[in-house]
Amino acid sequence: MKAILYIGHGTRSKEGAAEAKQFLSSVINRIDAPIQEISFLELTKPFIDEGFERCVKRGATEITVIPLLLLSAGHFKEDIPNELAPLQKKHPHIQVKMADAFGVQGRILDAITELVKDTAKGVNIDDSLLIVGRGSSDPLIHEAFAQIKKGLADRLGISLVHVCYLAAATPRLKEGLEAISNEAAGRVIVIPYLLFAGLLLDEVMESVHHRQQQGQAIIYTDVLSRHRVIQDIVIERVTGKEPADAASYY
Template structure:
């Protein structure tokens, strides 16, 4: 019997965890697979091993892993496979496949432009964007955000787009805000490249509000998961074949 195990990142924020679970429950209601379970890599229960075992207990003989991650980095390349390794040994007869992270897709860049326009209305070339990534030491992260920056700039027509990160690589959020406020001549729109709310989005919101109180015309779009296209991508991933990890 076929099953899907969705794997989110996880957060210490109850509000953020609830948001992710509600999102995935909405996806589950639109996917025609008999067994579907939600799990998280860290910080939020149920964890991967519990979700996996629930699938098996419900009769799963094939499990498709669907990671809910925007980009391919350490979590996709190392952490999730490491968590799955002992489960593969424990349940060798269960066929296991996995889908890719979302990656840099045209429809996601379109969605970001829509979120920006919804937040701030039509932009002028003098407005500026600050894209905030989670951050990773994986070298592909900078490459991906270079593509994201270019794609969003093309769609919005602004002259200045900067990128900063919340962890692992520079520039960090504080420096990114200093750079953008020093260069900007018009409005500043901060774009958190995050799927759901949580402590990271709260941090961005607090620092944006501080800049606003100093007199800057600055706001942020909120998380990307609220755009319907993200749900569509997950549903498509759930229907895709996936890459074989192990078989009998």
């Protein structure tokens, strides 16, 4: 029997954990599969081993792992496989396959473009963008964000676009905000390249609010999971085809 095991990153934020679980519940309700379980890599229960064992107890003979990760970095390449390895050894009769991370996709960039336009009530040539990634020591992350940067600049017609990170890569958020603020002619639009709310989003919000209080014209968009296309991508990862009710709206 086929099973789906969703793996989120996890967070210390109760709000962020609840949001991720609600998102996955919505996905599960849109998929016709006999066994579907939720798990998290760290910080939020149930963890991967518990989710995997639940699939086994429910009669799974084949488990498809769906990582809720925007980009392929250490969590995708090392951490999740390391968690799955002893479980596969314990249950050698169960076939396990893992879907790809989302990667840089045109429809995700289209969704972010919609988020920006909705938040900013339209954009103009004087506006600038600051894309804030989670961060990773994987050098390919910088290549991915270079693609994201170009894709959003082209879609929005904005020439001043910077990228910064919240951890494990530079420039960090404080440096990124300072640099783009010194160059910006108009508003600064901050894009948290994150799936869900949590402590990392809180850090972005606090930094933006601080600058707003100082009189700067700066705003931030919502997290990516608030756009319907993210659900559609997860469903496509599970089923191998675009969902019949796929749509591009909030």
